[in-house]
Amino acid sequence: MSARHVSVHYGEKRAIDDVSIDIPQRYVTAFIGPSGCGKSTFLRSLNRMNDTIPSARVEGEILLDGEDIYTSGMDVVQLRARVGMVFQKPNPFPKSIYENVAYGPRIHGLANGKDELDSIVEKSLGKAGLWDEVKDRLGDSGTALSGGQQQRLCIARAIAVDPEVILMDEPCSALDPIATARIEELIDELRGRYAIVIVTHSMQQAARVSQRTAFFHLGKIVEYGRTSDIFTNPQEERTKDYITGRYG
Numbered sequence: 001m002s003a004r005h006v007s008v009h010y011g012e013k014r015a016i017d018d019v020s021i022d023i024p025q026r027y028v029t030a031f032i033g034p035s036g037c038g039k040s041t042f043l044r045s046l047n048r049m050n051d052t053i054p055s056a057r058v059e060g061e062i063l064l065d066g067e068d069i070y071t072s073g074m075d076v077v078q079l080r081a082r083v084g085m086v087f088q089k090p091n092p093f094p095k096s097i098y099e100n101v102a103y104g105p106r107i108h109g110l111a112n113g114k115d116e117l118d119s120i121v122e123k124s125l126g127k128a129g130l131w132d133e134v135k136d137r138l139g140d141s142g143t144a145l146s147g148g149q150q151q152r153l154c155i156a157r158a159i160a161v162d163p164e165v166i167l168m169d170e171p172c173s174a175l176d177p178i179a180t181a182r183i184e185e186l187i188d189e190l191r192g193r194y195a196i197v198i199v200t201h202s203m204q205q206a207a208r209v210s211q212r213t214a215f216f217h218l219g220k221i222v223e224y225g226r227t228s229d230i231f232t233n234p235q236e237e238r239t240k241d242y243i244t245g246r247y248g
């Protein structure tokens with residue numbers, strides 16, 4: 001994905017100011033920066049989630065495989081399957097574990113019959129590292145799982161429709177350290193197949209899971225590069241101040 005000169009306003013207020021970035025395949029890209037700097041706003045603009053906020057207005061171009069996702073001909077339901085999203089708070093549907101994963105492939109017509117759907121559900125739960133824990137209780141409610149399991153279920157749900165990009169908005173902030181470690185391992189396993197973008201408040205997490213990091217400040221990307229360079233040899237004073245904990 002590529003963003004070109006993207007600005008986002010909420011009414012009169014500008015939250016993102018002329019941001020351009022290329023998000024590479026098969027890497028994890030972390031968005032870091034102090035609270036309110038626009039990380040979530042920018043993340044949400046990558047699959048048109050901001051469309052759901054009446055006051056939000058996005059300018060500039062966001063290209064997925066070279067195609068502008070903001071053209072009027074873009075099918076937004078299809079787009080959100082290609083660019084999936086995992087939220088801060090796990091949000092499984094109040095349905096069975098099976099249905100949580102099967103719903104997307106069914107509405108997108110990805111399965112020919114029950115056997116194929118079963119197989120997609122099994123594979124998606126497998127890739128999300130949840131199959132062994134839930135295979136004997138696929139009919140139980142998704143909301144009855146632990147927080148960490150629910151988040152892996154949400155990841156399985158995103159994977160089930162075969163996305164190209166997975167956006168994660170602070171996916172571990174509601175989880176304990178063990179569940180967090182499990183999700184971080186999973187992100188590492190998944191990055192071979194998808195472009196992953198993660199917003200995180202934890203610089204340790206950004207350093208552990210990502211290969212590219214973008215540092216946001218006041219609606220702009222101040223610095224973007226290899227995660228190892230950003231953390232060991234930042235070029236900008238503001239990045240240095242942030243990663244050394246001087247503000248934010």
Ligand SMILES: Nc1ncnc2c1ncn2[C@@H]1O[C@H](COP(=O)(O)OP(=O)(O)OP(=O)(O)O)[C@@H](O)[C@H]1O
Pocket residue numbers: 010013015033034035036037038039040041042053055
């Ligand atoms: N729905 C909204 N309506 C109006 N303003 C909003 C809305 N969502 C975010 N903003 C404003 O846009 C700016 C950027 O917010 P955003 O949530 O994108 O930042 P962030 O970097 O993700 O913050 P945090 O790290 O605290 O989640 C902030 O000033 C915020 O108040």
